Structure formats: C-alpha cells, structure tokens
Amino acid sequence: MKDILGENDRIAATVHERLAARGVFVLNLLGSPGSGKTTLLEKTMAALKDEMKMAVIEGDLFTSKDADRIARHGVPVIQINTSGGCHLDAPMVEKALAALPTAGLDLLVIENVGNLVCPAEFALGEDAKAVVLSVTEGNDKPMKYPLIFKESALTILNKIDLVSYTDFDVAAAQEDIGTIHPGAMVLPLSARTGEGMAAWLDWLRARVRERRGAAR
Ligand code: MG
Ligand code: ZN
Numbered sequence: 001m002k003d004i005l006g007e008n009d010r011i012a013a014t015v016h017e018r019l020a021a022r023g024v025f026v027l028n029l030l031g032s033p034g035s036g037k038t039t040l041l042e043k044t045m046a047a048l049k050d051e052m053k054m055a056v057i058e059g060d061l062f063t064s065k066d067a068d069r070i071a072r073h074g075v076p077v078i079q080i081n082t083s084g085g086c087h088l089d090a091p092m093v094e095k096a097l098a099a100l101p102t103a104g105l106d107l108l109v110i111e112n113v114g115n116l117v118c119p120a121e122f123a124l125g126e127d128a129k130a131v132v133l134s135v136t137e138g139n140d141k142p143m144k145y146p147l148i149f150k151e152s153a154l155t156i157l158n159k160i161d162l163v164s165y166t167d168f169d170v171a172a173a174q175e176d177i178g179t180i181h182p183g184a185m186v187l188p189l190s191a192r193t194g195e196g197m198a199a200w201l202d203w204l205r206a207r208v209r210e211r212r213g214a215a216r
Pocket of ligand 2: 085086087119
C-alpha cells in the first residue's frame with residue numbers, strides 16, 4: 001500500500017507542477033453518491049462560464065451519465081470509467097489530461113467517484129480538495145469518515161433547503177468538522193435552489209485568482 005501511494009504521489013506531483021505552471025486551479029471534488037456533486041458543478045458552470053475557462057474530469061465506476069450532463073453546458077469534459085474501482089488515482093488523471101487542452105484554462109474540477117473513504121487517500125495533483133456533504137446524509141458523517149474532512153479545505157453542506165425535513169444539526173456538523181480540521185471552511189448551500197451559492201462561487205473565484213497570480 002505504501003509503494004502504491006508513493007508512486008501515486010510522484011505522478012500527482014508531476015500533474016500538479018504542470019497545471020500550476022499554466023495557472024490552472026485544480027479542485028478534487030469528493031462526496032457520497034447522491035450528495036449533489038454533479039448538480040453543484042452544473043450550477044457552477046452556468047454561473048461562471050462567461051468569466052473563466054473551465055474543464056471537468058468526471059470519475060465514475062461505469063457510464064458517462066455525469067459527463068453528458070457537464071457537456072451540455074459547453075464545458076470540455078473527459079470521462080474516466082474506473083470499471084468498478086472505488087476512487088480515482090493520479091495515473092488515471094495524467095492519462096485523461098493527455099486528451100484535455102489546458103492552454104488558457106483557469107479551473108479544472110475533478111469529480112471523484114462517489115465515496116467518502118478511499119478517494120481521500122489518493123492525491124490527483126489538485127490544489128485543494130472539497131467535499132460535498134448533503135444534509136440528508138446525517139451529521140454523524142464527519143466523525144465517521146474523518147479523513148476526507150481532514151483532507152478537504154472546504155465542506156459544502158448541500159441540500160440546505162431540505163434541512164427542516166431532516167434531523168441534521170448544522171451547528172454540530174460544523175463543530176465536528178472544526179475539530180477534525182481546524183480552520184476548514186463550511187459552506188451551507190443548495191445547488192438546487194441557489195441559496196448560499198454566492199459564497200461558493202466567490203471561494204472558487206478567489207482560488208482561481210490566486211493561482212493565476214502565482215503562475216505569472
Ligand atoms: Mg456525479
Ligand atoms: Zn477506492
């Protein structure tokens with residue numbers, strides 16, 4: 001396992017170096033199946049496509065359903081099918097990048113396989129990880145799957161429009177995430193209704209600006 005991770009990290013570092021030199025901010029987007037990762041991405045593309053150049057790598061076990069949804073927004077998208085594999089790794093991303101033009105690109109989002117466990121262990125060459133946790137999943141998840149919250153700079157608390165129909169305790173989740181990862185940001189939002197989306201879009205804009213500045 002150590003050897004596999006060592007080789008993965010070496011390739012991830014190469015991917016990161018190459019994209020950072022071109023001023024591309026790379027986000028590894030994590031979360032359970034059904035947490036709303038693809039819906040969040042669709043709304044994000046619709047909001048930002050006139051102000052920055054985006055591309056998406058879609059990780060899925062099978063099918064190109066999510067890649068098809070992204071492609072409808074006119075954003076370049078590469079599908080990676082893991083054929084049952086439960087996470088993406090850096091070699092898969094390196095291979096996908098060969099088919100993705102990165103010149104002039106501002107933002108690359110890699111939607112990982114829906115899974116709260118091992119995707120957290122594999123660096124893909126990203127600048128940051130963000131995890132989508134929907135309120136319908138329950139606020140015990142950070143403490144049950146701490147690594148992914150420890151690794152993620154940002155937790156998106158999605159489906160906040162539904163919170164009154166659930167027992168989800170936003171304050172408790174925020175406290176748990178703060179314990180696991182002091183200083184991590186938590187943004188409650190609803191990708192479906194648009195509530196809270198502005199803060200997420202501003203977070204992305206700031207990261208893209210930083211990366212562009214650093215590349216110059
Ligand atoms: Mg998806
Ligand atoms: Zn896995």
